[in-house]
Amino acid sequence: MALRTVVAGPRVGRPGPLVTTVALLLVAATFVPLGYIVSEIFATGPSQAAELVFRPRVGQLLANTVGLVVCTVPICVLLGVGLAWVVERTNVPGKAWWGPIFAAPLAVPAFVNSYAWVSAFPTMHGLSAGVVIATMSYFPLVYLPAAATLRRLDPAVEESARALGSGPVAVFARIVLPQLRLAILGGGLLIALHLLAEYGAFVMIRFDTFTTAIFEQYQSSFAGPAGSMLAGVLVLCCLVLLAGEAGLRGRARYARIGSGAPRATARIRLGSGTIPVLAALAVVTIGALGVPLWTIGRWLRIGGAQVWDFTEIGEALGQTVGLAAAAALLTTLCAFPVAWIAVRSTSVFARMVEGANYITSSLPGIVIALAMVTVTIRWAPPLYQTVTMVVAAYVLLFLPRALVSVRAGLAQVPIGLEEVSRSLGKSGPATFVRVTLRLTAPAAASAAALVFVAVATELTATLLLAPNGTRTLAMRFWSLSGELDYAAAAPYALIMIVAAVPVTYLLFTQSRKAAGI
């Protein structure tokens, strides 16, 4: 018995048939939206498809969407890296406070941010407004990894450069910046994908992107060919971004070789620059946190007690928590087999399984929802408009978020412990539950929390897929703010922000522990 176990030793922890099957099914599911878009393009026929794609409106949308990405991403990178550098590398006063402050905007959904800005400045609209609101919502996605990387960098390299006569600017450009490349690329890609997918924030300021136009088409003709063709172009944009990021990432190595102990870097003294730097940090803080909190506070004051309709709010909260909890649980469960394969296997299949999920995550919620509406209505009517379907859409949309956490947790589990458990006669599943699951519990919890918040603030897929009678917090907020009843919308905005705070804190502390995300 013992001998057999030892012989089987190297196979311990490898993905078994069950894991492989589940992963395969997930991969198949992730290709449903993409397959739907492709089949729609074929079904529409080349001439009509071309007519719907090659028209001035699409050119306009493309110009808007590309303009948004091209303006916002560099600004977010400059802002994120700049802030990270100031907070991590200078003696700016209150440095313990700035880190959490610049992570906090993640708790404010972009459409809530838009609502705040547009009620503070009612004439805001178009590209410039889109760039301001998107920057204020998304710069933490660069700030967090950049700050984490800066903290981890070995100061010895920079000191050597300085000793060799380079000034601080040259050191930053030649030594620090290249090492921030992964953080910048990763964060930039995430922001770009968010920009492509965002709906509510841009409708509110009357800025048309592919996502808002697809939704308009959906409103006018349900799942008509024009909407599907727009979705096809949007998918193409996402794939271009993914390929671009992969190309820029390259194959360079960034890790230090050899152990050594990174010390804390000597902080740069700002001296007379302290006041302007502090002023700049304050401006960002006011833009990203001050405006939303002040606006919501103002509307709550104006609305008074009567906007707190606890029956409606309670119902929305209950439905939101129910959906988010179910999706969080299921998504985290699904993340295990995929992460397992990614960590324990180096096969082509493993890379494919992982890659497929990232492709789906890059598809905007509206494309996934559009696909699922059409697919279920045609081929799986009993699933149509059910909780199962909307939860399945959430799983597809947010699996990568869970995957990142679960994979990191799984990678830290010593396979030796599993081997010991197996050699003591425990079965695979028992070993998984008693050893692996226990060790990955914190990672799984943070994965579930991430998905929970993502679902709680999700709008487009919920609008299209939710069962009859569903009114989540985001849906209620959306319909009230759409009628410009800003006061009645304020409680929902507040609840969504409050719900996201713990997870934002979790993200912040995690980014302090593990550099890079």
Add this chain to the structure above:
Amino acid sequence: MPVGWKKISVVLAVTVATLSIQACSNSSDDDAKDITVYNAQHESLTKEWVAAFTKETGIKVTLRQGGDTALGNQLVAEGGASPADVFLTENSPAMALVENAGLFADVDKPTLDQVPAQFRPSTGKWTGVAARSTVFVYNKDKVAADQLPASLLDLAQPQWKGRWGAGVSGADFQAIVAALLALKGEDATRAWLKGMKENATAFPNNVATMKAVDSGNPDGGVIYHYYWYRDQAKTKESSSHTALHYFKNQDPGAFVSVSGGGVLKSSKKQESAQKFLAFIVGKAGQQVLRDGDSMEYPVASDVAANPALPPLADLQAPVVDPSELDAKKVTALMTEAGLL
């Protein structure tokens, strides 16, 4: 080993339980009498109807909220398998869409008898439940009374470039285009939409249009009357600098849009569904329009409009058969004009 499986099954059981609790909370339509309404009318108005109806009959109503055309097209896509029992809209083109797909059951005769013929289709497949008038809302500081457009068609002229707006993606505006199409034909509509693409600003809906006009940019907008009266009755926050211009003279811009209600043929709750429709066009349902804050026109049971509104009969609306308003064609034309 058994312990391991137990834990796994606990996790699975929790998942299944969570999902089924969710499912149950939404399955009230399985009860013998309770109905599901696809509601494209204002949520607040339908909720008032539902509350009064449930109080009277004990029948519970689940709403699926959406836009006219989205829900109409959705019903067509769902066909006989639709979970909907009743369809309510703000405008009639989406009703015609569903009617043309052959999905409506006949409305009970006594219900139809409550509604004058001009507010319902001759086919009797659905009925008007309320009405709303097209108006031109304008900023009093920007447009003098003698500069007002005499016809909706004037808004496509160069002198209105950059000066007006509308809730382009909404069913409300698309219903007005449908009326234009029915009254003036395809070529005139295509030309007008082209002019509109040049001249107009697109807003997400009527409220946003009116608020923008109130702030002076653009100068005017095409909306429905009741948004303005509602704001006037409350805070005047979004309309204090504006006034309404009625096109009258049977102009396409004087179009009165009929909100519709119909019972789906596929519904297994025909009795409850017909009862709901009968309730809405009955005295009690129509009085909700008069006394509530919707400011839409009642059309049935001889209930008069809210006294703040000009009488419906004075608006000189063009005669359009609500069944002939073509939502599909309008979407296609607007897509072609680059507005969608």
